[in-house]
Structure formats: structure tokens, C-alpha cells
Ligand code: IPM
């Protein structure tokens with residue numbers, strides 16, 4: 295029997311409840327498909343931070359890098375200022391493990407109510423590949439008061455480092471700035487991944503940018519896209535300005551197959567994608583380093599107001615679990631989890647409130663595990 299060790303960070307808010315269901319379903323898949331999982335729990339999140347002052351230490355990250363995939367619930371808590379936990383844990387892990395792909399399937403499952411008129415599961419089935427380590431997420435910027443000042447901003451990565459020495463002179467009372475940066479290496483690898491993915495799907499890659507206004511950064515993105523596209527003559531391509539693509543996602547989702555996007559725009563358009571596929575309760579995501587440690591999570595947040603109520607939908611997390619085991623090589627088991635989710639939705643007997651039901655988080659997990667073991 296294959297043995298896997300999977301570190302799990304349940305995190306904050308509803309995180310522990312949804313992760314419990316995800317583990318339950320993966321365990322059921324293991325029972326059926328002949329693998330066994332040893333779950334290794336990590337305490338990181340708001341409580342751990344308040345108790346110890348640790349967000350996630352270099353030592354914890356180094357320890358986690360022994361594993362191929364981490365299962366993450368959700369991070370974020372009202373008691374702590376916005377951004378501290380998100381940057382200190384989630385983004386810290388994405389950068390440390392160099393998870394340069396943020397993979398977000400936008401797939402309307404059978405039986406799910408689609409908010410778009412006249413669209414069916416065959417119309418909504420694409421994948422967004424969000425660049426996950428660069429752009430406006432590199433986290434460098436600052437403020438300067440009236441007069442002259444200096445700042446040194448630094449990005450340090452395994453692939454490269456970049457320093458910006460700024461001489462600032464302003465007559466404004468105070469200014470704030472944030473630097474967005476993309477690199478050739480960082481751009482090429484996410485595009486290569488997208489074209490490879492498209493080769494095995496609908497052979498169509500759509501690129502997202504705002505090259506008409508932010509022309510330095512996204513003009514560069516577009517040039518790299520053209521260069522990589524030239525190496526893949528069998529794949530159809532197009533460009534979309536980010537504002538326009540939000541319109542097309544709603545009007546013509548059937549146009550899309552693989553969408554490759556810079557980090558910031560990807561953050562925004564994938565929340566729209568989640569709604570197009572039926573809601574945040576159904577949207578999984580993977581932070582992937584194809585040669586390192588990946589991390590899978592629902593794309594919704596920690597929803598503190600529902601904490602401990604056994605109320606929220608665990609499907610996004612269960613689906614993220616399917617992506618995780620697929621990454622480990624258990625493709626058949628992963629597909630079977632997704633079809634069990636689909637059957638649970640089609641039967642419409644055990645559902646949480648957002649799907650029109652009145653069952654609890656754990657009931658839905660139980661039902662999906664039951665279907666998985668039965669069929
Ligand atoms: C996401 C989230 C994160 C992001 C936050 C929590 C840092 O919104 O995964 O989409 O902005 O990437």
C-alpha cells in the first residue's frame with residue numbers, strides 16, 4: 295500500500311471544520327484506491343500567532359519543504375490587522391516554496407446553479423493559471439513625506455534578486471508607492487506551464503494584461519507571451535485586457551480554455567470565476583511548484599462569523615484535496631472525488647445552506663465519502 299505523509303494547516307475561522315471534511319474524503323479515497331495518508335498537523339494561524347508570536351518560521355518552512363504537498367484550510371482573523379497573517383503565512387509559504395503557479399479550475403459542475411443565464415457545464419469549463427510570486431505581490435513599497443528621502447527596496451528570490459535604490463523628492467505632504475515587478479524567468483515559466491496545460495486540453499491560451507496603460511510591466515508580459523506562443527504553433531492564442539476579460543467571463547465563458555494572468559489581475563478575476571462556477575463554496579485552488587512543495591486550499595477565506603457552527607460548504611476544500619492527491623499521482627482517486635462531489639450535488643439530498651440545503655459541513659463530508667466508497 296502506498297503511504298503518503300501530508301502536512302495540514304487547518305488555520306483560522308472555519309479552516310479546521312472544512313479541513314476535517316477534506317481529510318475524511320481523502321481517507322475514504324485512500325481506502326478505495328489503495329493508499330494510506332499520515333496527516334501531520336501544523337498549528338499555524340491566528341491562535342498560534344497570538345500565543346507564540348510566530349507567523350511561520352524559517353524552521354517550520356524548511357521542515358515543510360520535505361513534503362510534496364501541503365493541505366491548507368484558511369488564514370485570516372478579526373483579532374489581527376488585515377495582511378499580517380495573509381502575508382506572514384500564506385504569501386510567505388507561496389514565496390518560500392516558490393509556488394509560481396496558482397491553478398484555479400473554473401468548472402461548473404453538473405447540478406450546480408449557475409448565475410449566468412443559459413450557461414451549462416459545457417459552457418463553463420476553463421482553468422485560470424495565475425502567476426503566483428511576482429507582480430504587485432512582491433511586497434515592496436513605502437511612503438515618503440514632503441522633501442527628499444531615500445529608500446532601498448529589495449526582492450530576494452532563489453532565481454534572482456533585484457534592488458531598487460530610490461531617491462525620492464516630493465512636494466506632496468506624503469506619498470505612498472508600491473512597486474510591481476515581473477522577471478523574464480518568472481513570466482516564461484508560468485506561460486510554459488499554461489501552454490503545456492492547453493496542449494492536453496482545448497489548445498487555446500488567453501493572456502490577461504493591461505498593456506495599454508501599465509505598458510512597461512504588462513507590455514513585457516505580452517512580449518514574452520508572444521515569444522512562447524511562437525514555440526507552440528498548435529495552440530490558439532489571444533490577448534485580453536483585464537477589464538474586458540471580466541466582461542467576457544460573464545458573457546462568453548465558453549470561449550476560454552486556459553487563461554494565463556499576472557498575479558494581481560489573477561487574484562481579482564478568479565473571484566469572479568468562482569461566482570461563475572456557482573459560488574466561493576465550490577472554488578478550489580492549488581499553489582504549485584511542479585518540482586517542489588505545492589499547497590492546496592479553497593479560495594474562500596476563513597469566514598470568522600461562521601466559525602464553529604458546522605454550517606459552511608466544505609466542497610471547495612474537498613475539491614482542493616482532489617487536486618492535492620492528483621499532484622501526488624493519484625489521478626483516478628482525484629477524479630473519483632470530483633465525481634462524488636458532483637453526485638452529491640445532483641442528488642441534492644445533503645447540502646449546506648448556500649446550495650439551498652440545511653445540512654451541516656460534516657454531513658456533506660460524510661455524504662461525499664459515502665458516495666465515493668459506494669460507487
Ligand atoms: C487568494 C487570496 C490571497 C491573495 C490573500 C489572502 C493574500 O485572496 O488566494 O486569492 O491575494 O492571493
Ligand code: MN
Pocket residue numbers: 561562565
Ligand atoms: Mn483572492
